[in-house]
Amino acid sequence: MRISQKTQDMPRSGIREMFELARDYSNVVNLGIGEPGFETPKNIIEAGVKALRSGYTKYTPNAGILELREFVAKKLIIENEFRSINKDNIIITSGAVEAIILVLMAIIDPGDEVIVPDPGWPNYDGQILLAGGKIVKAKLYEEDSFHLKAISIEKAITPNTKAIIINSPSNPTGAVSSKEELESICQIVKKYNLIVISDEPYEKIIYDDKKHISIASLQSMFKHVITVNSFSKSYAMTGWRVGYACGSEEIINAMIKIQENFVASVNSSAQIAAIEALQGSQNSIKEKLLEYTKRRNYITSELDKISGISCILPEGSFYAFPNIKKTGYSSFEIAKLLLEEVQVVTTPGNAFGNGGEGYLRICFAGNVDTLKEGIERIIFFMNRKLVK
Numbered sequence: 001m002r003i004s005q006k007t008q009d010m011p012r013s014g015i016r017e018m019f020e021l022a023r024d025y026s027n028v029v030n031l032g033i034g035e036p037g038f039e040t041p042k043n044i045i046e047a048g049v050k051a052l053r054s055g056y057t058k059y060t061p062n063a064g065i066l067e068l069r070e071f072v073a074k075k076l077i078i079e080n081e082f083r084s085i086n087k088d089n090i091i092i093t094s095g096a097v098e099a100i101i102l103v104l105m106a107i108i109d110p111g112d113e114v115i116v117p118d119p120g121w122p123n124y125d126g127q128i129l130l131a132g133g134k135i136v137k138a139k140l141y142e143e144d145s146f147h148l149k150a151i152s153i154e155k156a157i158t159p160n161t162k163a164i165i166i167n168s169p170s171n172p173t174g175a176v177s178s179k180e181e182l183e184s185i186c187q188i189v190k191k192y193n194l195i196v197i198s199d200e201p202y203e204k205i206i207y208d209d210k211k212h213i214s215i216a217s218l219q220s221m222f223k224h225v226i227t228v229n230s231f232s233k234s235y236a237m238t239g240w241r242v243g244y245a246c247g248s249e250e251i252i253n254a255m256i257k258i259q260e261n262f263v264a265s266v267n268s269s270a271q272i273a274a275i276e277a278l279q280g281s282q283n284s285i286k287e288k289l290l291e292y293t294k295r296r297n298y299i300t301s302e303l304d305k306i307s308g309i310s311c312i313l314p315e316g317s318f319y320a321f322p323n324i325k326k327t328g329y330s331s332f333e334i335a336k337l338l339l340e341e342v343q344v345v346t347t348p349g350n351a352f353g354n355g356g357e358g359y360l361r362i363c364f365a366g367n368v369d370t371l372k373e374g375i376e377r378i379i380f381f382m383n384r385k386l387v388k
Contacts, residue, residue, distance in 0.1 A: 010126045015347050018335060022345050029374040030366070032345040034171060034319065036236040037366035040273075041284040044235060047276035051269035060265040063256045064092025064244070068271050071278045072244050076227070080203075081217040082246070089246050091255050092266050092274075096201045096230035096243040097123065099255075100165075102262065103197050103226045103245060104131035106254040112162035117148050119321075119349060119356030121171045121199070136161070139355050142323065145312060146173035150184035157188070163195040166215065169202040169316025172352050172361040176210045176315040182218060189224050196221075201230040201243070204285050206316040207293055216246070223248055233318075234285055235277045240270040292318050295364040295371060302375050303362075306382045318365035321349070325358040327382075335360060342377035 015032060022028050039045075063069065069087035076082040093099040100123075108114065110132040116124045118137035128135050138152040148166055166185070168177040177185075189196055196215055203212040216225035230243035245255060259265070296314055303311040303322045311322035324334050331348035338344045349359030364371055 006129055006132075010129055011122065013122055013351065015122070015351055017351075018339065018345055018347060021336070021339055022343075025339065025343050028339075028343045028345060029370055029377060030345045031362045031364070031371065031374045032347045033366075034363050035238050035365060036233065036288065036318075037368075037370070038236040038284075038288055040236050040240070041277075041280075043280045044237065044273050044277050047280075048240070048269050048273035051272035056268040056272055058268060060268045060271060062259050062265055063252075064090070064266060065268070065271045065275075068092055068275050068278075069244075071275055072246070075278055076214075076246055080214040080227075082214070083217070083222065085222075085246060088249050089252055091245050091252050091259065092271060093243045093245060093255075093259070094241045094263050094266050095232060096199060096228050098259075098262065099228040099230075099243050099245040100124070100197060100199065101127045101130065102255040102258050103228065103247075103251070104128060104133065104163075105258050106251055107163060107195055108133040109162075111160060113158060113160045114162060115153055115156045115164045116353075117165070117167060117170070118354060119146070119172060119352035119359070120165070121167060122351055122353070124165050125353075133162070134160070137353060137355070138164075140173065140175070142312065145315070146170065146175040146321070147177060147181055148175070148185070149181065150188050153185060154188050157192055157194075161192065161194060163197055164189070165197045165199060167199040169206060169212070171202065171317055172319050172347070172349070172356065172359075173321045174314025174317045174319055176206055176212065177215075179211075179213045179218075182213055182215045186215065186218055186221055186224075189221070194224065196225045198225055198227045200227060201233045202317040203229065204234040205289060205292060205318055207289075207296060207314070210315045212316070226251055231274050231277055236284075236288070237270075237273070237277065240267070240273060242266055242270050242274045291368070292365065295368065296320070299362065299364045299371065299375060302379065306379060309382065318363060320362045320364060321356075321359050322362065323359055324349075331357055331359060338378060338381060342381045344374045344377045344381075346378075 226247035308326040335348040347361040349356030
């Protein structure tokens with residue numbers, strides 16, 4: 001049996017690799033997976049259960065249930081300051097993951113180049129390859145707090161550049177792009193007539209005085225942007241698999257056409273639950289953010305106490321991205337040692353691209369007791385056992 005070349009060329013996930021290694025150990029503390037430790041709010045669960053009992057067990061339109069598309073459009077107008085959009089600009093997808101691959105399939109021809117942040121979410125690379133595109137990296141730097149800069153994008157542009165993926169708040173760095181930075185990127189996008197895929201699932205997990213700005217809301221940018229979002233992070237709905245994309249009718253219609261050949265339609269009862277998420281109480285989001293803020297402050301202050309480690313304060317998302325370069329070990333070596341010696345799962349920074357070498361990603365979204373136990377083990381290992 002012959003496996004396709006594009007499948008063979010897909011990079012192996014460094015995140016999954018650590019999970020597989022962890023299977024050989026007991027008493028493991030997992031700080032690797034990017035998933036809220038909170039339960040889905042009860043009102044959302046009840047809406048999903050009621051939907052099942054009410055007969056929402058069939059296919060829905062490929063684009064998603066009409067009412068949910070209307071609520072998403074309304075949300076984007078009110079919260080994200082989009083202009084003049086409606087249900088026809090919206091497609092409901094199986095999480096943000098499917099939304100991104102649908103966008104890429106809709107816009108990429110073989111040989112087209114897509115610029116992605118480095119370090120950045122590793123699935124972008126595999127999705128671009130599946131769509132027949134080529135990956136081009138835009139380097140991010142710790143001295144810039146890992147913010148994506150217009151100058152880095154422009155340096156990466158060639159005659160074959162078709163699109164840019166931006167991710168704010170960022171996984172894995174927690175960087176939140178400012179309006180000024182996004183406006184500079186807008187100038188580059190217009191100059192070279194590019195498409196932006198704006199991946200925004202962490203939009204509600206932002207700290208201090210930072211503010212989430214959707215690049216599609218900026219002047220004359222909507223026609224250049226496909227905005228991707230999800231219910232997974234904000235509403236602790238990772239397993240429900242509901243996301244969405246918003247863009248021009250031309251691109252959305254192309255995505256709807258492709259969706260028929262991917263999943264046909266998203267789980268119908270989960271779509272009803274997503275309606276409740278949007279129109280019901282938003283108090284759970286505020287409560288989670290307060291808890292994430294405490295955990296962020298705790299984890300960064302504890303990591304900064306460790307010799308050889310420094311950690312900038314994440315501006316958004318629920319990841320710390322400590323610098324471990326002074327230890328003299330590679331990212332994978334440190335992650336593997338933490339697993340072997342104290343049974344803590346982290347993600348090596350190089351799983352997010354070459355720009356992530358010398359860093360670890362540590363998720364602080366899980367159970368608070370688990371987080372504290374994991375940090376205590378890391379401190380014990382780093383301060384007493386790390387010798388090279």
